[in-house]
Amino acid sequence: MLNPPINRMGGKSRLRKRIINMMPEHTCYVEPFFGAGWTFFGKEKSEVEVINDVDKELINLFRMLKEHPEEVERVLKYEIIARDSFKEYKEMNIEHMTEIKRAVRYLYLINSSFAAKGGSFGYGALKKPNQKIFNQDFEKLRDRLKNTYVENKSAFEIIEKYDRPGTLFFCDPPYLGTTSYQDEFTLEDHIILRDILSNIQGKFILTINDHERIRELYKDFYIEEVQVMYSISREKEARKGYGELIIRNYENTEENRKKDNKLL
Structure with missing residues (x-):
């Protein structure tokens, strides 16, 4: 599972x-x-x-995880959870970004925001940052998606x-x-x-x-x-x-x- x-x-x-x-x-x-x-x-x-x-950005994420999981993982490899990084990702113009970079941006914003809404930076004094962007098995996700139709x-x-x-x-x-x-x-x-x-x-x-x-x-x-x-x-x-x-x-x-x- x-x-x-x-x-x-x-x-x-x-x-x-x-x-x-x-x-x-x-x-x-x-x-x-x-x-x-x-x-x-x-x-x-x-x-x-x-x-x-x-949601086009959501579907783009899963399409990239299906087609290019190793590249998504590579871009995320040295990322950190930081308010400045969150702000930078949020203010990016997605029209000038590759599909892979858009997928990374979406993954970062959702997993680093309060209530996973992508709106405001999530933080807390009594819990560590969300580990989802660090602890993904992208190959398993790719294998689960490889025979799936992805629609928008x-x-x-x-x-x-x-x-x-x-x-x-x-x-x-x-x-x-x-x-x-x-x-x-x-x-x-x-x-x-x-x-x-x-x-x-x-x-x-x-x-x-x-x-x-x-x-x-x-x-x-x-x-x-x-x-x-x-x-x-x-x-x-x-x-x-x-x-x-x-x-x-x-x-x-x-x-x-x-x-x-x-x-x-």
């Missing part, structure tokens, strides 16, 4: 074992909202795999393009009612997503925040409520559990339910 090279807001590090255990048999595995890829990097390879995200399109288009009876979609869209995402995903977008998923030939697993409107949208599907602990805040008292929903268009098997119970 690999860990992804970055963290992202809403990443599925704490839920991925449960999600993987409830996956049905499938030929093609698709993540229309890839993010950090916690679930993808945690599961066994499927015969066909597709990762997609609308809308999630709606990807679902329609790859939908087949043997396809499993893992959908982790931006949460409803939050403002922490770079790319806006409105209630109308959630309704469109629900409508598309309601008519697919394949199967889907969707994870989302526990919201009254989401429960209403997916009332005709299988819904499980789980509690997840997030700890992005600097204030200890602000770190607490949040309700999330795991929604499917198929019934979980008895075997998978037993696996899930072991994770409780």
Whole structure:
């Protein structure tokens, strides 16, 4: 089980074992909202795999890790976590950068920023700097990605393009009612997503925040409520559990339910 090279807001590090255990048999595995890829990097390879995200810099990172991991590693080899370096990377004009340098920039900014948002330099007196840019096994990441289609399109288009009876979609869209995402995903977008998923030939697993409107949208599907602990805040008292929903268009098997119970 690999860990992804970055963290992202809403990443599925704490839920991925449960999600993987409830996956049905499938030929093609698709993540229309890839993010950090916690679930993808945690599961066994499927015969066909597709990762997609609308964030061009994120997808460029994974494309470079697939095609040029040794060069990404070489550029990062002598990097340090420094506020001045963070500022320099942040102010770079990406239009004048190579794809490899853009990938390094993105990797550095996400892993050196507060809450992995790439906005402000992350620091703390009681913890060491994030070690992800120093402790990557780029060859293993490359091997995991080498037979994967890497897409940069809308999630709606990807679902329609790859939908087949043997396809499993893992959908982790931006949460409803939050403002922490770079790319806006409105209630109308959630309704469109629900409508598309309601008519697919394949199967889907969707994870989302526990919201009254989401429960209403997916009332005709299988819904499980789980509690997840997030700890992005600097204030200890602000770190607490949040309700999330795991929604499917198929019934979980008895075997998978037993696996899930072991994770409780």
